[in-house]
Amino acid sequence: MSARRPAGRWRGSSEFRLRFALIVLAMVISVFGVRLVQLQGLDPKAYAAKADAEGLVTVPLPATRGSITDRNGVALAESVSGLMIVADPKRTDEHAEEIARILANKLDLDYFDLLSRLRKNPAKPDARFAYVARRIPATDAKAAVAAIDDAGFKGIDTRLDPVRDYPGGDVAANLVGFMKVPDEAGTGGGLERSFDGLLAGKDGSETYEVGGGNRIPLGENTEVKPVDGKNLTLTIDRDVQWYAQRVLRTAVQGARAESGAAIALDSRTGEILALADYPSYDANKPGAASKDDLGSRALSDVYEPGSVEKVLTMSGLLDKGLVTPRTRVRVPHQLPVADRVIHDYFDHDNLRLTLAGVIAKSSNIGTVLAARQYQPGQLWHYLDLFGLGHRTDVGMPGETRGLLPDPSTWTELTQATASFGQGVSVNALQMATAINTVANGGELISPSLIKGEARTSSGDEVGTDVASRHRVISQSAAEKVSKMMEMVTTEGAGTAPAAGIAGYRVAGKTGTAQQVGATCGCYDGSLAVSFAGFAPADNPRFTVYVVIQKPQGSASGGGTAGPVFRKILTYLLQKYAVPPTGTKPARLPVEW
Amino acid sequence: MSSLVSQARARAPRFAEAAVERARLSLVPVRRTRPPRAPFAVLVFAILGAGVVGLLMFNTHMQQASFYATRLQQQADDLTARQQALDMDLERLRAPQRLAEAGKELGMVAPGVPAFVRLSDGSVVGTPTPASPDDAVRIDPLPPGLGALQRKPIIVRVPATDPVATIQPVTSADPAQTTQQTTQQTTQQTTQQTTQQTGHRKHKSGRGTGR
16 A cells, blocks of 8 residues: 555646646647638638548549441451550650650551650640550550560550450441541541440549559548440441452442442341442541541432332332233334433334333333333332332431432423433432342331341431331232343343353343533433342342442443442352252243 | 443453453454456457457458459459450451452452252252352452652643743843743743643543552
8 A cells, every 4th residue: 555655646636637637638629629620611622622632543434335246246346445655755855766666666656756746845845744656455555665664764654545446447437437536535427426325335433542552442432333335236247248348349440430339138137238338448547538438328429320220110010010021112212202302222223122121121211111101190109119218217327318309390201211210319228228129029128237226326216126118019010020120130131141140040130320410410421330139039038239430431230230249149149058049030021 | 232241241250361362253354355457457458459450450451452452453454455455366367358368369269159069968059160260359459559659730820921922021131032031931831831731641540540
């Protein structure tokens, strides 16, 4: 007991201790109080922001853009994680040559361009940020930056920058479109544009505390998850598309033509297997191409279809039961209609052709005479049903409607020229759809480019699931027309034996149409040569339509577009293993 | 009571006083025995220490896990990027254009007429036809024509070449010299024009093949 006494004496009396503690507590609490007022009362926002900046990091979580694939899942456009390489010119200026050399070697970039980016910009000497290279695949970018680090140079960094890759280059480029490469986001036409809302997804972001470059566990953490874009599957078959593009390019260049389009449809479903345009461009380098070549001419260009349209005229006549393929027509060497005179493309004396012969020989006069069987308005009605003057609405931006003159404005001359495909304007896909109606037994199927169903940015539902069908002509009429078209590719009877495929029954029709010039509004001597058809004729699987615009020199539907048709069709029949049907080819009399 | 007891005591014979005195029960002072303090303090400090150490270890472990997670995430990102890069390479190798070029190297062309062998009975369907060089499709783009290399023609507006018109401003000079000068000028102008024209023509033809 006695040992504790001295300690108690040192502490003093309890009263003294209590007072002392109270004073200390009061002092501490008032310090806290003042601080509290300072933090919360005076400028709470600035302090909150300061606290956020301290160790809190917000990183964007970019949504992955959906890919565009062909019908077999092969990517036509895909997003891969990429990086941009950025520099701080203040720090890289000193070693610009060495850094540029490493980057130029590793990434295959232009040395002198890199040099100017790594050096201080005389106009902005204080700039501490410069793009060095953009959209570099992540592995390549990291390897290059690591090499620079190893060499001991500072001032180079990377940031997220997704890469949009088009593995096929120009394959389906006119359909798929491209992403704008210059600095900011944006899409440049095609499906990339019309389905941007679907493909883009929604970026997210994440905020968390870091210490020494690592996340602090149990630290503050908020995350908005990104919503990745949806994938888009096309009905296109990449291999067919590639082949069609190459065949078309060869033909267009060979004919020294201005442009061309080739379309392959699945006759039974209306799915577009290939839609080739020429000139085309490399979707990875859209900047190098002319602006006019970026869209799809098959959808945006209107032209007069010419003789291919005779098929539609005959279909209507046969559907109404006004004629048969054996109906005899006396074809004079010229035919005055109103104030004009209609000629055939070949000189002839009076011919005695059957209606099958009119198609096989592609006689304008014969068609005009046959079309006189129509009641007023009936031809217009059929052309309207065949989809002329209506957009196909496959989901591509910038599709033209074409032009089918209003029936109230039709004169005798309009009726006559429209019957053989002049005075009406179409786009290539409209014409392909119309011909496919004959292949599909008289029922028009709206063509589709999208497999399944997808909503465009403008809110239209498109795709194979929402494809519409309506009957245009009867089954028997379609069969008759098909037989008449078979005569076109028959050796010795038709205008395009070169379009036939040995062993197969191929139905086709040539077209050589005069075109209206852009400036004068009259026929300026330029042509559009085309060929449409399908095979096997008695059980059609594929419909192919080819049009070549403004060829120079001698060109014809059969001679210029016919071989393109045959090659694409041959490829399709072989790829999809469609054997010949083995039935007897049609034998209709062409003359009498 | 106490008086009774004391009376009895008083009355009792007093023998062996000393022994009795020794044997007398007396009230023992309450002894407050305190348990030893040391073990308890040790226990408390031990618990406290264990708690602190445990917390520290837990925290360190969490940090370690976080480092590990960051590293793994990085690795996963790297591997994903690598896979994508390899996929891209694969896609390029599988591209129809490359395959066609490889086929062309071997002298192959697309068949002109499709024909099939039916496996069930070995019969041939279609008309087998040997492929010919005519079936070949040009798969490479044409080389850019001269037009792509040549500059656009620079059109220079040449002043009137009528000699009389050009003579007039220099009437003060020696007439012979002036005529000579003018003719020279005119010839120069004409040659210039012709070169421009040929240049233009070349350019056009170049573009033609370029398509």
